[in-house]
Amino acid sequence: MARSIVISTALFLMTLAMFSQVRTFNFVNYDDNLFITENPYVRDGLTRKSVTWAFTTPYTGTAVMPLAWLSHMLDITLYGLKPAGHHMTNVLIHAANTVLVFIVLELMTGLPWRSAFVAALFSVHPLHVEAVAWVSERKGLLSAFFWLSTMWCYVYYVKKPSVWKYISVIVCFSASLLSKPIAIVLPVVLVLIDYWPLKRKINKQMEKIPLFLLSVAAGIFTYRVQRAWNVDEFFNVLPFTERLSNAFISYVMYLYKTLVPLSLSPIYIVHDTVNMAHGILAAAFITGVSAASIILIKRAPYFFVGWFWYLIVLMPVAGLAQVGYQAMADRYAYLPLIGIFIIISQAAGDGLQKTAGRGIILYINVAVILTTCTCLSFLSIRQTAHWRDDISLFSRAASVTQDNFIAYFNLGSAYLAKGNEDEALSNYKKSIAIKPSFEKPYVNAGFILLNKNKAHEASLYFAKASELDPDSPASYYGMGLSLMNAGRREEALVYFRKALAVDPNFGPAKEYVR
Template sequence: MLSTDDNRSPSWRQPALICSLVLLTAWIYTPVIHLGFIHYDDTEYVWRNAVVSKGLSWDGFRWALVSGHASNWHPLTWLSLMLDVSLFGPHPLGHHVINVLFHILNTVLLFHIWTKMTDEVWPSAVLAALFAWHPMHVESVAWISERKDVLSAFFFLMTLVAYRRFVLRQSMGRYLLVMGWFCMGLLSKPMVVTLPCVLLLLDFWPYRRWQNPDAIALMNGVETRSQFHRWGYLFVEKLPLLALSAISCVMTLVVQRKAMGSLAALPLPDRLANTVIAYLRYIGKLFFPTDLAVFYPWPEGWDSWQVALCASFLIGVSAYFWRERKTHPERIVGWSWFLGTLVPVIGLVQVGGQSMADRYTYIPTIGFFLVICWSVASWVKPRPRLYRPVAWASAVVLGVLGGLTVVQIGYWQNTMTLFRHAEQVTQANHVAQINMGVYVAENEGPQAALPYFLRAIAIKPDDVEAQFNAGLAFRQLGRYAEAAVHYRKALERNPGYVEAWNNLGVVLDLMGDRQQARATFETTLKIDPDYEPARINLRKLETREGQGG
């Protein structure tokens, strides 16, 4: 992890490092060619998505622009998945290969931009390698549904490339290019809304625009003699980008309103406590990337001393890096990058039932790795005798991470292998039980799957999907009264669950209670007038009644 100036680097060094990053990353991720679809989200995104599975089409293009399917608005992600289907067919291999290609491209872009911004080759190379080979990023690459991660990160990094060109020679055309790349990132995944703040961090270091009286070229005739005024204009410069972020946030809140945990279920103090703890859990897994799981259940609660200790650590590190900002500005920049880019997904506004997720670290870890790489480089630079030992130590660390990544990829072979591992490394994982049950139901039938759903209910009785799947299994087994009980419990938790209403109507009809079945189908259509299965079932019921059957 040595610090070396570009001007003293042999001309072949950077191309050689890029080739090494590309080839080694491709080799590490070779096992993805054996991975299939998984039931968790892949069904909604590709596998059983009636629109995406048809490939690119004008109808699909219009659907992508207006759809809030899967509680997300990300048109470019939908279109990229449709393009995969058009190019490679309905098989998972093509999707996996494209995810890996984007990950490799992001690695190269990361090395390129940090080398250009800082003139530091070796820290940039190690930063890119940590990003490429860390096991926590397997989830973003090996999971087809997380195309939005690798795609949005690509546009995020292209925005940084465009922003560097704008900083070197400011013009409206170059600024519009920055906005264009940023827009594409937002259309891929709204998590990149923090990018304007990242650009302000880069203005502090490495660009140091706040120190340059001529930093604001677009503000013709404006005096920028004081640092205060320069920071003000740098902020004003980001306002159009912040406006795009605000629009994206509104769109996200609209489409995710059904997936958001209610304040009654997740009160603010609990969410704040989990936020503080989650930062430290992420840091712990970055240093010791073991026991990684596709789903981390929400804990029963955190002790106040744990929350206080974690909060003290975060505040203490932040204060230390702030104090060192003049001598080591890269530390406060990287630390702020890590903390800030996690804010949209840290749980202050809870979406889904997870307490944290490995996929959320794909962009934030760039800042964390930045702190490590540049801190080690600054320590080694005045001590030439340490160059070789640190280089060997870095190689060992990267090799271990690469090996752990290969192991982690293996867990993604199918739904059962993935969630069996999640169950083993977490405690009381109801989501793992549900997904294993769904997999078993398709391969062995409802009788074999039922115990998984019942275990999920025992872990979390108010889980809607566990109750719904238990109801579905009981219905397939002909145990209609028990199926109705579970459907009703699902509806108690989510009264707008049209599929549960429809299935309840079906089992009531099978039990001979046609009056209640009719009322249930009518309720379904009141909630969603376009829900065709309920309309068909109601029509069949009316036909039988008309025939006296």
Template sequence: MQKRNIIFSVCLILIVTFISYHSSIKNDFVNWDDNLYITGTNKIRELSLKSIVNFFTSYDIVLYNPLVSLSFAIEYKFFKLNPHAYHLTNLILHLINCLLVFWLIVLLSKKASVSFIVALLFGIHPLHVESVAWISERKDVLYALFYLGSIISYIYYLKGETLHFIQGDSKKQNDGGKKYYYYSIFLFLLSLLSKSMAVTLPFVLILTDYLNNKKINKNTLKEKIPFFILSIVFGIITVFGNQSLKNANESQVFVFSKSILNVSDQITFYIIKTIIPVKLSCIYPYLNKIGNLRFFDRIGSEFSGIFLFSPIILIFLTVLIFISVKYTKKIIFGSLIFLITLLPVINIIPIGWNIPADRYTYIPLLGIFYIIGEIFSYFYTKYNKIIKILLCSILIAIIIVFSYLTQQRCQVWKDSITLWNDVIKNYPNSIAIAHYDRGKVYQERGVYNKALSDYEQAIKIDPNCYEAYYNRGITYQTISKYDEALLDYDQAIKINPNYKQAFNNRGVVYYNKKDYKKAIFDYNQAIKIDKNYSEAYNNRGTVYQAIRNYIRALSDYEQAIRIDKYYVEAYNNRGNIYQINKEYDRAISDYEQAVKINPNYLNAYNNLAVIYYNKKEYARTVLNYSRIIAISQDNVQAYYNRAIAYYQNKEYDRAVKDIIKLQELGYKIPDDFEKILERYGKLR
């Protein structure tokens, strides 16, 4: 292989892949896990030894991927919540993975043409968009980085031959071989710390031995013992983390966890999507019962018959693969790479969510791409010029189509609305989560009629969708329809008696209705479900504060802060208690901590201004009202209060300017204050 050809191939792969994905850099966060892993969590907002230890000693939601959390924390340290930085990181990791794929296939096939095809297909295939354009799926691009690196290191170990340290045979001992063996183990560990799907690597290494004509015997398997030990350990960690998720979703997700039909359906699904990547979606319809052909809509009605006969199709393909062994190892190698790396997510080895998802194909597709690359190379070298031109034309057409589809798919991930619009367009009246997650976006934007419409559609699709009832309850609560909100929270709790958020929000409604006894009961229930539920402690504190039980209120606010040291509202509320108790220095400290965490938190600035006004420190009063105005430029109450502070500080000209601004905003100035300023002849 000429160095010039390799450099040209690599550059072309990187350029085409970057062009296909470049629009993803401009995308926003989405409310499909990004809110859980990045925008809505305080876990990544501190980068310290303590936080790093926490990453490695706790689950993130229900998953154990500490390196992913660490990467987010590093980005937050430098870029805060700038989504473009996170998207750029994902794309850079994907480009590096393309290089590693090229390198790996060069080592396996020793053909630049095969490496080029495999790496380019890996780079631009539309099924990989989810892993790259979705920030939360940093897991895929990161685990793949170390996974591929581990295989490459292992191949270098094979080339260095040998490492028989377990057996004590050192007659062919090679220190270089040892080095790459240990590199491989270390990189495998990093891959496991990024995503549990890496547990399949020991089997892939055995396949690598097979392809490299290394005898599969007792000694070969002994070399894999460290890899298998790591796989077992991380497999156990993953199963424990996913246990609660599995229990909560058993009826929806795992109905056919032992069904041959479901397994064959999923394998066929991935094969068809690889060849014909249409109607892609961030989530696909569930399987509900045998005979319910709704799952055929995953690809389109024109292909639905394929899934009905998926077991037969797979048996036929399996026979062909085994027949091919007589002629070449390459087809069975690629096929087993595809199948083995899919095992954790096709219900044979149930780990986490096991419904089909594009992201699960990030590494498995290498098997199919390898077969395609080898077949292309075989026909290209065997046949005449016309066939070569035809093959190149087909390859170029595939590259153009896939690159275009990938660019289009990146635009789907632009924001939450475009994401859920795409799901609903491809699978109308099929996926409840698409409607209630889009409804949440409309709710946040204040478009309550559209939010309610989406929640109602979600409930129509799935009458047991407690999240839809809960979110509709929030919308009713926001527009002060408390009775309707209570009905929805009641229904959510009826469906899921352990739904702590519904108890908490129902408590808020009772608080707003001044039914404090029921509010406290609901907050107690939420805390009973989750003793570390900081929001319930904070909200219970507001009830105790309302009934003037300040000791209990203070205790609850302190507990909320102990659980979540970034809880802005809890600091503000505790500051209010200190202010009531005339402990002004403590109150000021809490308010300042609140605005330190959230510089746009207006309530704390207002409370600081009130304290300083009562202390007759008018300059500081003005400063805090000015901060409110800088954030909310039409905040008439802040202008009015600042005018009073200016007046008390004898800055009459500035007081008048604020009054004039209030008049421009249509605010009615109290007569007494207007007359006072008129005495100084300053009011126009």
């Protein structure tokens, strides 16, 4: 007991120390504005109106995730819009999750040092930086907290079943779903750990029916919410065969970045075509490893459980239901990598056991483990620093990825917010050159050109933006301003009216149409 407390404390403090730099970071204009700084309900803090909204209203195409919203509202109540408190809340949740990983694995396996190694990898791995340093990913951190709490309660229930322990499992699982619906696959993971390390009989699975029913309900509700917000239109970014290919490639890429966590980016673009040959090779690799884990299931059950943990937990965000232009995301690996870390830890532990009587080899193995954790820590500290502000973050994304038109667009917007119109325009043009069908940079570039008294050139950008997105009031408004600057008032009024036809509450156009 004393050893577990010492290990838990060390893991918690190590995590706090490694991410302490975030207390000096700003919010980033990458959902932080949408979720927090410009969200009127969150900005009000914890009020009856905002709490009601959190439990009843889907927002920006996401499912209802009230616990995540409530945590943001609590931060506003405590810290206002000072980003330091919001960032440190993320760090504290990640530190708590790290301790929970250790507690749950030790409780299941009775192997404290192997469990501590998994928790240490979970704490320091650079792929987890995005989940911690990005305030908007609070939903993922909270869902993971309640996910791990569910497992903790479940293991206690398995060891000595009771109604109240089972209720605690249901409550924690529901909280995980209400933080982020990604938790729908958790009941399958519970089936996996029943096989190893809990070694339960298969006839015990009926008790999970309520959990599976909650998962089905959450999945259906999330799908309906996304359909209501027309999120399904983004499913057609790629044909199904290419989405499937991208999913297999992403599975392999996450593994590669686990072993070589370099060139990490907040945005990885899925391009118009996916290399199908790479997809076939990735599928063959995944199939081969899966087959090996089944063949070795008796000899190394942890390999089977860890591998399928990885595959199953990553499945909802692997890209089969492609939303937008993102091929993969570091934050998606937050929970799935626990399965890979279990495999690494158990294999390393077995290796140490075999060398226990051979002093020098044992010391070499221990040194390798400690060196690995130290190197990962330094890489995470360096990766975290890129999240300090928008310009740093999106400059990094543009530099380590190819043809990342979204990174250039966001970088342009970051420079625009700083008043540097020349750099902003340059990055908007780079975004357009890479992806001419991406409408967003045209509008912003048009307004910059208007400020530079280049009305004709600006009108070309606004015209293209309205062609690509006929429901954009800003593009019609910009076209109207371009015509006004050219002295063509009557033509300008036509475009102002078009802007109001799309959005009757579009304030700037109302100034011209009385």
